[in-house]
Amino acid sequence: MKRIDPLGIYGLWLRDVTRFVRTPSRIIGALSMPLLFLVFLGFGFEGAAIPGLPEDVDYLEFLVPGIVGFTMLFGASFAGLSILSDRDVGFLKEILVAPVSRTSIVLGRIAGGSTTAFLQGILILLFSVPLGFRFTSLLSLPLAFVFLVLIAVTFVGFGIALASQFRDSEGFMLIVQFIIFPLFFLSGALFPIQGLPGPVQYLAYVNPLTYGVDGLRAVLIGTSSYPVAVNAGVLTLSSVGMVALGAALFERVESV
Amino acid sequence: MSAITVEQLTKEFGDVTAVDELSFTVESGELFGLLGPNGAGKSTLIKMLVTLLRPTAGTATVNGHDIHDERSAVRDSLGIVFQEPALDDELTGAENLALHGRLYGQRTDERNQRIDEVLDLIDLQDERDELVEHYSGGMKRRLEIGRGLMHEPSVLFLDEPTVGLDARARRDTWEYIQKMNAQSGISIVLTTHYIEEAEQLCDRVAIVDDGEIVALDSPAELKSSLGGDVVTLALESDDSIPRFCDHLETASWVTDYTTAAGTVHVTLTRGESRIVDLVHLADDADVRITSIDLHKPNLESVFLSVTGRTFDEREGEGEVKGKGKYEGEQNHTASADSPRHNDAATSVERQQ
Structure with missing residues (x-):
């Protein structure tokens, strides 16, 4: 069988997207937590003096890219979860017995999961506008989309790699909670990482989300800790790495 | 192919x-x-x-x-x-x-x-x-x-x-x-x-x-490897069984028979058409039949005859499938059972 099978990848992608747009309850569920963070933190800390925050930047402006990144984490964990719930309901066997390589299956799932995570990120971005968020320029949006895609692929790949190590969805969901929040807090999403104690800062430097959030800030509000190119470069590497990791680990998944 | x-x-x-x-x-x-x-x-x-x-x-x-x-x-x-x-x-x-x-x-x-x-x-x-x-x-x-x-x-x-x-x-x-x-x-x-x-x-x-x-x-x-249908006759008194069996011996269409308390199991082909003959036979022997039951062989009886167990018993034994655990019992059944078991086993070997 071919290693890369576009039609099979497209079929799996279409399935994820169809299911996503068909269940508004799932979309609302996925967006409610990030929205709560956005509304309460955004208004609660409005005008507060946060160390390390650039002077001309409003906290809500600073927060929106971080919450968008957080939304992507959630979307990615759902992608990992969907593999396990496929196993729970038996559907995984239908996919695994098809003449499609494991690599293609992983690529299809990453494509589907990334698309839904991407859409969730866009929705949060749209919701932030009535809350008072202003884009520096609409021209920056395409560049923001690139960052969203890179963040989505990185973490969906990670989610699938992680999910492949579990046999059922319950254990996975438990662990995911302990991974999402540290990644979130250690990404500079809520406050500049310069405010973290020295050793902890290093953890933030190896967190791909740090570069994702920083890159989004660079293109959306025009302020960032690193140049756009550095952020984009790190994220590209991490997304390739995570896809490879996901594919390698999924290769060994037993179907029965 | x-x-x-x-x-x-x-x-x-x-x-x-x-x-x-x-x-x-x-x-x-x-x-x-x-x-x-x-x-x-x-x-x-x-x-x-x-x-x-x-x-x-x-x-x-x-x-x-x-x-x-x-x-x-x-x-x-x-x-x-x-x-x-x-x-x-x-x-x-x-x-x-x-x-x-x-x-x-x-x-x-x-x-x-x-x-x-x-x-x-x-x-x-x-x-x-x-x-x-x-x-x-x-x-x-x-x-x-x-x-x-x-x-x-x-x-x-x-x-x-x-x-x-x-x-x-x-x-x-x-x-x-x-x-x-x-x-x-x-x-x-x-x-x-x-x-x-x-x-x-x-x-x-x-x-x-x-x-x-x-x-x-x-x-x-x-099913036919089992030798045919089984007709079970319940007789009015145990005393009449030997008399009835003597008559069964004379009937060429009876493949085999076994007796138990008050009942006779007769193995024969096309059982449904032989019930009348069996009744006549009983009349000739001056034996009164109280009930007749015709049992057509199904694959369950085949399973029973080959493994010595019914499906339900086998499933009741649970998931444990340690090899050899049941072999003793199976062999025991085989030797105690009629030669049919061996017939069936040979036909399997031939098929394989």
């Missing part, structure tokens, strides 16, 4: 041998049944044949493709319906079929044509755009069987196709399976622990117990 040839196929899980050096062939166009109690190793065998599990030893070919070396070709040429439902409930029937078509490399035109054909075959054309979660159990089963046919495989595996269905849906499913087999000439291998299912549907049945095939033939042949 045989649809499937299996040679010395073995699967061990740790100390437990789930499938033990199985060998058999399935002819092209045949409806082949694997009958056995739960835990006999049928599903494990199927999973190896569809390349979801790697065998511990031995090999098999599906449509001439080796399950070790040509996994992709094997997958292309077979369809499978799993024991547990494997549909996406959140997609419609047509979408489930479309996803399957894409995974099997069907382009748009071919795919849409096949979706229509399959939906017609399984009578789900009107429900094609409904979400599968709203389907009944029987409709889901049909959709799965239809999906297995989407890519026009030459062999279709059905793992316990009617488990969990009510009597009506089960009969419908049988009809669809026979229709498919007759119309498209596809070879079908089905596993079942329903005796009736194997008898009604299959051209040939392999009876599987404890990872081994203990008998293999057409249902009719398997």
